[in-house]
Amino acid sequence: MSRLDHVLACSLVFYGVLALAHSALSAGNLTGENSCVHCHSELPAGSFYEVKSHSWVGSIHQQHDVTCDRCHGGNPTAAEEKQAHIGVLGSSDPSSSVYFKNIPATCGRCHGAESYKFTQGLHYKMLESTGKGPECVTCHGSMVTRVLTSDNLVAVCERCHNERMGIFPYVPQKAKAVLLLLRESKALLAAAEKLYNSPGGTETAQTLGHAEVDLHDAKLDWHKFDLDNITKLLQEFYDTLEDLPPAPPCR
Numbered sequence: 471m472s473r474l475d476h477v478l479a480c481s482l483v484f485y486g487v488l489a490l491a492h493s494a495l496s497a498g499n500l501t502g503e504n505s506c507v508h509c510h511s512e513l514p515a516g517s518f519y520e521v522k523s524h525s526w527v528g529s530i531h532q533q534h535d536v537t538c539d540r541c542h543g544g545n546p547t548a549a550e551e552k553q554a555h556i557g558v559l560g561s562s563d564p565s566s567s568v569y570f571k572n573i574p575a576t577c578g579r580c581h582g583a584e585s586y587k588f589t590q591g592l593h594y595k596m597l598e599s600t601g602k603g604p605e606c607v608t609c610h611g612s613m614v615t616r617v618l619t620s621d622n623l624v625a626v627c628e629r630c631h632n633e634r635m636g637i638f639p640y641v642p643q644k645a646k647a648v649l650l651l652l653r654e655s656k657a658l659l660a661a662a663e664k665l666y667n668s669p670g671g672t673e674t675a676q677t678l679g680h681a682e683v684d685l686h687d688a689k690l691d692w693h694k695f696d697l698d699n700i701t702k703l704l705q706e707f708y709d710t711l712e713d714l715p716p717a718p719p720c721r
Contacts, residue, residue, distance in 0.1 A: 504546045505554050506538035525613045541568055541576055568612075571597060573605040581606075584693045591694040602630075620646045620653075641697075648697050655685055655704055658711070665717060674715060681710040 510523035526532055539546040548554040559566035567576045574594065578585025588594050588606070597603030609618050609626060618626060627642035659681055668674040688703035 504537045504539070505549055506542075506544060506546050509551070509554070510538065522612070525611070529613045531613060536580070540579075543567060570605055570607070571601065573607055577606045583690055587690055587693040591696065593695055604630075618649075620649050623649055644697055645695070648700055649692075651704055652685075652689060652692065652700070655688070655707055659685055659707075662711060662714065666714070677710060677713050681707055684710055 507523075510519055511527075513520035513523065523538075526538070531537075537546060538544070543557040543559070545554050545556055548556075559569075561568045561570070563569060564571070566572065574585050574588055574597075585606075593603045595603070597605055604626075609623075610616060616622075624642040624646050627645055631638050631641040633639045659678075662681070663678055666674050666678065668678065684703060684707035688700050688707060691700050691703060
């Protein structure tokens with residue numbers, strides 16, 4: 471049995487399935503501070519803007535107090551509708567921060583590393599030149615309410631990468647395999663860190679730190695969608711883990 475197999479086998483002794491419960495914050499938490507949240511939460515049920523507002527509730531953006539104005543503009547301290555909407559432009563306006571071509575730059579205000587990687591890839595070049603390439607919302611939704619699973623990813627990629635359009639139809643399944651490998655690598659690193667539990671400064675801790683950097687680089691490169699380079703980075707990650715000393719015995 472290889473060291474990696476040993477790490478994985480031992481981890482099963484320590485790990486069950488971890489259920490992480492996240493309590494969604496209610497929009498009412500910010501109604502006294504932000505007029506966008508207050509007014510939009512009171513719109514008629516089922517209306518376009520009410521649906522969008524409620525998609526934000528419980529999202530990662532709400533959990534980090536990223537409110538409507540951070541992406542759409544406007545004055546979140548104004549109580550009067552006209553004043554609150556000054557500077558807000560519709561998503562079909564090329565000058566809008568949420569116009570589809572401007573989405574990477576808007577998201578990049580906070581997600582700089584991911585945005586930079588995205589702008590280095592072919593998808594961004596296609597978006598800029600023809601307007602037909604994907605952008606952040608394509609995969610994550612307008613409120614960042616989703617992270618694609620491997621099966622969801624295939625469905626999204628197949629919108630363009632299919633036999634009918636003839637644009638690298640093999641890509642969806644290849645992307646699925648790489649995404650699964652990324653997630654399995656993350657689980658393997660967590661298992662190794664738990665198994666070794668080495669104090670900082672030791673050689674083992676340094677090796678695990680190098681592996682964490684390798685995996686981080688691979689995850690970041692996902693936004694560039696260079697699948698071959700991600701695979702190369704993951705191979706470096708596994709090579710680093712192979713440098714670990716013999717694993718302690720399972721208890």
